[in-house]
Amino acid sequence: MRSIIYIAAILFLYKHTKALDNGVALTPPMGFMANMATFPIETLIRQQAQLLVSGGYLSAGYEYIIIDDCWLNMTRAPDGTLQPDNKRFPSGIPALADYVHSLGLKFGIYEDYGTETCAGYPGILGHLEQDANTFAQWGVDYLKLDGCNVDVAQMDTGYPEMGALLNKTNRQIGYSCSWPAYQEFSKITPNYTAIADSCNLWRNWADIDDSWESVYAIIQWFADNQDRLAPHHGPGHWNDADMLVIGNFGLSPAQSRAQMALWSILSVPLILSVDLHTISDWAKDIILNKNLIAINQDPLGAMGKRILKLSNSIQVWSKPLLNDRTAFVVLSPEPYGTPIHVSVSLENLGLTRYQDYDFFESFDSKYIGKYHYNQVFNFTVNPSGDVFAFYTSPPH
Amino acid sequence: MRSIIYIAAILFLYKHTKALDNGVALTPPMGFMANMATFPIETLIRQQAQLLVSGGYLSAGYEYIIIDDCWLNMTRAPDGTLQPDNKRFPSGIPALADYVHSLGLKFGIYEDYGTETCAGYPGILGHLEQDANTFAQWGVDYLKLDGCNVDVAQMDTGYPEMGALLNKTNRQIGYSCSWPAYQEFSKITPNYTAIADSCNLWRNWADIDDSWESVYAIIQWFADNQDRLAPHHGPGHWNDADMLVIGNFGLSPAQSRAQMALWSILSVPLILSVDLHTISDWAKDIILNKNLIAINQDPLGAMGKRILKLSNSIQVWSKPLLNDRTAFVVLSPEPYGTPIHVSVSLENLGLTRYQDYDFFESFDSKYIGKYHYNQVFNFTVNPSGDVFAFYTSPPH
Numbered sequence: 001m002r003s004i005i006y007i008a009a010i011l012f013l014y015k016h017t018k019a020l021d022n023g024v025a026l027t028p029p030m031g032f033m034a035n036m037a038t039f040p041i042e043t044l045i046r047q048q049a050q051l052l053v054s055g056g057y058l059s060a061g062y063e064y065i066i067i068d069d070c071w072l073n074m075t076r077a078p079d080g081t082l083q084p085d086n087k088r089f090p091s092g093i094p095a096l097a098d099y100v101h102s103l104g105l106k107f108g109i110y111e112d113y114g115t116e117t118c119a120g121y122p123g124i125l126g127h128l129e130q131d132a133n134t135f136a137q138w139g140v141d142y143l144k145l146d147g148c149n150v151d152v153a154q155m156d157t158g159y160p161e162m163g164a165l166l167n168k169t170n171r172q173i174g175y176s177c178s179w180p181a182y183q184e185f186s187k188i189t190p191n192y193t194a195i196a197d198s199c200n201l202w203r204n205w206a207d208i209d210d211s212w213e214s215v216y217a218i219i220q221w222f223a224d225n226q227d228r229l230a231p232h233h234g235p236g237h238w239n240d241a242d243m244l245v246i247g248n249f250g251l252s253p254a255q256s257r258a259q260m261a262l263w264s265i266l267s268v269p270l271i272l273s274v275d276l277h278t279i280s281d282w283a284k285d286i287i288l289n290k291n292l293i294a295i296n297q298d299p300l301g302a303m304g305k306r307i308l309k310l311s312n313s314i315q316v317w318s319k320p321l322l323n324d325r326t327a328f329v330v331l332s333p334e335p336y337g338t339p340i341h342v343s344v345s346l347e348n349l350g351l352t353r354y355q356d357y358d359f360f361e362s363f364d365s366k367y368i369g370k371y372h373y374n375q376v377f378n379f380t381v382n383p384s385g386d387v388f389a390f391y392t393s394p395p396h
Numbered sequence: 397m398r399s400i401i402y403i404a405a406i407l408f409l410y411k412h413t414k415a416l417d418n419g420v421a422l423t424p425p426m427g428f429m430a431n432m433a434t435f436p437i438e439t440l441i442r443q444q445a446q447l448l449v450s451g452g453y454l455s456a457g458y459e460y461i462i463i464d465d466c467w468l469n470m471t472r473a474p475d476g477t478l479q480p481d482n483k484r485f486p487s488g489i490p491a492l493a494d495y496v497h498s499l500g501l502k503f504g505i506y507e508d509y510g511t512e513t514c515a516g517y518p519g520i521l522g523h524l525e526q527d528a529n530t531f532a533q534w535g536v537d538y539l540k541l542d543g544c545n546v547d548v549a550q551m552d553t554g555y556p557e558m559g560a561l562l563n564k565t566n567r568q569i570g571y572s573c574s575w576p577a578y579q580e581f582s583k584i585t586p587n588y589t590a591i592a593d594s595c596n597l598w599r600n601w602a603d604i605d606d607s608w609e610s611v612y613a614i615i616q617w618f619a620d621n622q623d624r625l626a627p628h629h630g631p632g633h634w635n636d637a638d639m640l641v642i643g644n645f646g647l648s649p650a651q652s653r654a655q656m657a658l659w660s661i662l663s664v665p666l667i668l669s670v671d672l673h674t675i676s677d678w679a680k681d682i683i684l685n686k687n688l689i690a691i692n693q694d695p696l697g698a699m700g701k702r703i704l705k706l707s708n709s710i711q712v713w714s715k716p717l718l719n720d721r722t723a724f725v726v727l728s729p730e731p732y733g734t735p736i737h738v739s740v741s742l743e744n745l746g747l748t749r750y751q752d753y754d755f756f757e758s759f760d761s762k763y764i765g766k767y768h769y770n771q772v773f774n775f776t777v778n779p780s781g782d783v784f785a786f787y788t789s790p791p792h
Contacts, residue, residue, distance in 0.1 A: 210780040211731035212646070213609070249650040250608070250731050250780030253676070280649070282678075335607035335646050384606040384646030 022167050024174040025200040026235045027297040029142070031064025031108065032057070032272040033243055042089045042096060051276035053103050060288045061297060062272060064142050064174075065100055066108030072121035080127060082111075082134055097139035108142030108174070109135065113158050114150030123149060128162050136169035143173055147182040155179045156191065163198040176240065177202040192232040201238040201269055204229065208242035210250035212385050215259050216333055218242065222266060223306035223315070233267065233303035240269050247274030247283035254386035260286050261329045261362065261389040264296035265304035265319045291365050295319070295327045295391070304329070308348060312340055314381065318350065326351070327362065327391045336383040343378045346371055354394040362389035370395070418563050420570040421596040422631045423693040425538070427460025427504065428453070428668040429639055438485045438492060447672035449499050456684045457693060458668060460538050460570075461496055462504030468517035476523060478507075478530055493535035504538030504570070505531065509554050510546030519545055524558050532565035539569055543578040551575045552587065559594040572636065573598040588628040597634040597665055600625065604638035606646035608781050611655050612729055614638065618662060619702035619711070629663065629699035636665050643670030643679035650782035656682050657725045657758065657785040660692035661700035661715045687761050691715070691723045691787070700725070704744060708736055710777065714746065722747070723758065723787045732779040739774045742767055750790040758785035766791070 032052055034045050049065050052058050071093075073083045084093050091099075097107040111131065112123040124131045124145070135143055145162060147155060159179045166173045177199035180190035184205055195202050205221050208214050218241050222229065229239050241263060246256040263270060272287065279287075286292075304319030304327065317329040328349065332340055351357050352373050359368035359377065368390065371377055381388040428448055430441050445461050448454050467489075469479045480489050487495075493503040507527065508519040520527045520541070531539055541558060543551060555575045562569045573595035576586035580601055591598050601617050604610050614637050618625065625635050637659060642652040659666060668683065675683075682688075700715030700723065713725040724745065728736055747753050748769050755764035755773065764786065767773055777784040 209731040211608070214731065248780065249778045249782045250648055252646055252648045252651075254645040255648075280678075282676075335605040335610065382645045384644065386645045 020163060020167070020175060020198060020200055020236060022172055022175070022200070022236075024172050024236065025238065027299065027301065028238050028267050028269045029064055029174060029176075029201060030061040030270040030293075030297075031066055031106070031142070032062060032276075033066045033068055033108075042091060045096065046099060048276050049100050049103055049105055052105060055276055055284070056288060057272070057276070058104060060290070061293055062270065062287075063104075064106045064108045064271070066110070066142060066144060066271070068110050068144075069112075069117050069119045069146070070121065071110065072117070074121060076122055076127070080130055082122065082127075082131055093140075094138045101139060106141035106174075107139060108144065109138075109140050110144045110146065111135075112146040112148050112150075113155065113162065113178075114146075114148050116149045118146055118148035124162065125150060125158075128158075129165050132162065132165035132169055135166070135173060136171040140171075140173060142176065144176040145178060147178040152182050152186045152188060155182065156194065160194065160198040174200045176200065180204050181206075192228065196232040196237040200236060201240045203240045203242060206242075208245055210245045210248040212251055212255045215245065215251065215255065216385065219258075219262050219331070223317075226303070226305045230303040230305060234301040235299070238267065238269060238301075239303060241266060243271045243273040244287065245273055246287055247272075247279045252385065253282050253286070254382055254384060256283060256286050257363065257389075258329075258331055258385050258387045260289065260292050261387045262317065262331065264292045265317050265327050265329045265389075267296060267298070267301050267303050267319065270296055289363055291362050292389070295321065295362060298322055298327075307350065308344065310342065310344070312336065314340065314342060316344065316349070321391065323393070324353075325391055325393045328389065329362075330379070330381050330388040331385075332381040332383045332387070333385055334383055339380045339382050341378065341380050342388075343376050345376050346373050349377070349392075351392060356395050357392040358395060360391050360393070362391050416559060416563070416571060416594060416596055416632060418568055418571070418596070418632075420568050420632065421634065423695065423697065424634050424663050424665045425460055425570060425572075425597060426457040426666040426689075426693075427462055427502070427538070428458060428672075429462045429464055429504075438487060441492065442495060444672050445496050445499055445501055448501060451672055451680070452684060453668070453672070454500060456686070457689055458666065458683075459500075460502045460504045460667070462506070462538060462540060462667070464506050464540075465508075465513050465515045465542070466517065467506065468513065470517060472518055472523075476526055478518065478523075478527055489536075490534045497535060502537035502570075503535060504540065505534075505536050506540045506542065508542040508544050508546075509551065509558065509574075510542075510544050512545045514542055514544035520558070521546060521554075524554075525561050528558065528561035528565055531562070531569060532567040536567075536569060538572065540572040541574060543574040548578050548582045548584060551578065552590065556590065556594040570596045572596065576600050577602075588624065592628040592633040596632060597636045599636045599638060602638075604641055606641045606644040608647055608651045611641065611647065611651065612781065615654075615658050615727070619713075622699070622701045626699040626701060630697040631695070634663065634665060634697075635699060637662060639667045639669040640683065641669055642683055643668070643675045648781065649678050649682070650778055650780060652679060652682050653759065653785075654725075654727055654781050654783045656685065656688050657783045658713065658727065660688045661713050661723050661725045661785075663692060663694070663697050663699050663715065666692055685759055687758050688785070691717065691758065694718055694723075703746065704740065706738065706740070708732065710736065710738060712740065712745070717787065719789070720749075721787055721789045724785065725758075726775070726777050726784040726786075727781075728777040728779045728783070729781055730779055735776045735778050737774065737776050738784075739772050741772050742769050745773070745788075747788060752791050753788040754791060756787050756789070758787050 100107040114123040181203040308316035496503040510519040577599040704712035
């Protein structure tokens with residue numbers, strides 16, 4: 001049976017990688033977003049880039065370093081070319097991109113589809129082709145295109161236009177669209193088919209902040225909207241739940257494990273926002289966890305779904321992996337103070353195709369045991385935002 | 397000038413230690429509350445007691461081990477004596493208390509002033525004198541008396557009655573009253589003068605849970621009500637903000653530092669709720685921080701107050717310490733993601749009595765520098781619930 005599943009997986013891959021036709025982001029993008037308030041100057045961005053390499057983040061898969069809003073000069077050059085704030089970026093963007101590339105990293109940049117960015121710097125409206133060419137000439141590998149200061153109705157034509165112009169440069173530029181996020185907030189139902197045809201990834205909903213409240217609200221939003229999001233999600237085109245805030249100040253270790261596990265099972269981009277100079281060991285261990293990253297980067301690229309709601313607000317998520325394995329995350333969001341014992345049948349987990357399944361804990365790949373399809377799986381999950389993460393495999 | 401301040405401090409101590417007249421709790425009680433769901437049996441409580449000693453908690457000041465609701469048998473003995481659930485406590489309470497004492501710890505127990513405890517076990521109503529004598533005979537050093545299942549109007553006479561009966565046993569029993577918490581929730585203004593005369597400590601408000609939301613709500617409640625709470629607070633009689641949840645699952649390291657710093661500056665009891673078997677090193681370091689404990693246990697016993705609200709919801713707390721030192725905590729509750737630079741004048745900090753002040757960081761007592769009373773103090777505080785804690789001392 002496994003060979004049939006495998007072929008199905010290959011077909012699934014083939015079908016989806018056609019989307020934007022730029023060959024980019026066949027697994028969820030992984031990288032680092034430099035918040036310009038934290039790291040106001042080029043020197044600090046270069047230091048973070050170095051730390052992405054020396055700290056083992058690049059070898060784990062975090063390959064993009066992306067600069068956020070506030071990198072621009074308030075005016076374009078006389079010929080209309082975008083130019084950076086030369087006090088913040090004295091070497092200029094091409095030199096910074098070269099440096100990033102010399103480290104083996106990819107270089108991402110922020111712009112806005114409107115007349116101005118959210119912070120009031122020049123947007124691309126009226127300069128789409130020129131700016132696409134500028135980004136390609138500068139060596140940009142990833143463009144996050146925000147949607148401030150423009151009519152939301154204009155986005156359905158504007159974002160695809162910019163996607164086509166980026167492709168026309170013949171440079172592979174990952175294209176991150178804020179398009180549906182603005183539509184969702186304006187109560188306009190996004191055309192996710194069109195979005196997936198034009199963008200490699202797209203922010204769907206609220207900006208994350210450094211709190212469990214925010215992380216959990218995003219998790220709930222994705223669960224509540226999973227049936228309309230998941231069909232458009234896969235290699236080359238990804239829903240985006242926003243950055244990992246692990247390692248900042250607001251999440252406990254348990255809640256950090258939860259963000260890593262949920263972002264992995266959702267197959268959404270893993271974009272770091274932590275200061276790599278001061279990150280604690282426990283946060284680094286979570287961010288660099290090989291097994292969770294492998295679940296996130298699984299080639300099937302399926303968007304995991306919330307499949308069960310149990311008592312005490314406990315929820316079970318699952319996602320199919322290559323080779324008929326399945327990843328699960330059990331989230332216990334409520335602050336009850338004591339670990340909770342959970343029993344769930346393999347039938348309720350959707351594990352009925354094989355006679356037996358091997359169960360493994362996901363964070364350390366520790367073997368849990370073999371279970372028959374008509375058995376019950378018992379485990380303990382800590383409260384207050386912790387998770388129990390596991391995956392199953394049919395017997396070999 | 398220092399000698400005058402010191403004499404004032406001694407007078408302040410003398411005035412306040414008269415309260416319940418039992419000589420207990422001259423500094424805020426410190427200990428460990430065994431949640432009966434986490435540690436359902438006597439064996440586990442004995443293990444936690446051992447860990448309080450071997451882990452260095454007792455030598456740091458955490459001297460009480462207190463068992464929470466659910467220790468009782470559903471019925472009293474034929475002679476009316478309270479009896480424990482003998483499956484959960486096979487050795488009985490006196491043997492457990494002896495064991496706790498043999499480790500150098502003090503033994504606390506939970507009961508309820510009503511007909512039943514909150515979990516439905518026998519309350520003390522109708523048995524006050526018998527139960528006070530039973531606790532004394534058993535070797536109980538601390539009684540937490542909850543207020544479920546009784547008319548709140550009855551508390552103003554009932555709690556003092558039990559306090560007097562406990563004192564009559566001639567055993568020093570710390571007396572923790574839930575009395576004002578039930579009144580606050582019933583919108584009855586508690587008579588804190590009477591409460592401070594009858595109780596060593598009293599829960600004022602909501603039960604804490606394992607989340608920053610809960611910790612921050614309690615901090616805000618104490619700030620909003622500080623002017624009516626602080627006058628009744630001091631050696632022998634303490635407002636109680638509920639347990640430390642540091643080391644459980646819901647607080648980040650930053651938020652854990654915040655709880656430790658705020659509980660210390662409030663001079664409220666430090667009662668642990670973490671499983672000492674599995675506590676992480678960073679949480680243990682915060683809980684055992686010598687300087688924060690010294691601020692909490694400062695002999696003046698003043699309740700710290702919120703003295704300033706700055707932009708970005710940043711708030712400054714201060715508390716006078718012995719020898720004209722002053723402890724400060726700056727709390728930055730909002731999840732902005734980046735550290736915030738703060739400037740505040742010594743005048744606004746209330747530091748105008750001396751020409752110069754030495755500033756020290758509180759968590760590690762690191763010397764920051766000397767400031768003149770007309771200078772401005774600049775520092776950085778992380779967001780999302782972190783704190784910057786410092787103290788000042790006049791020059792020696």
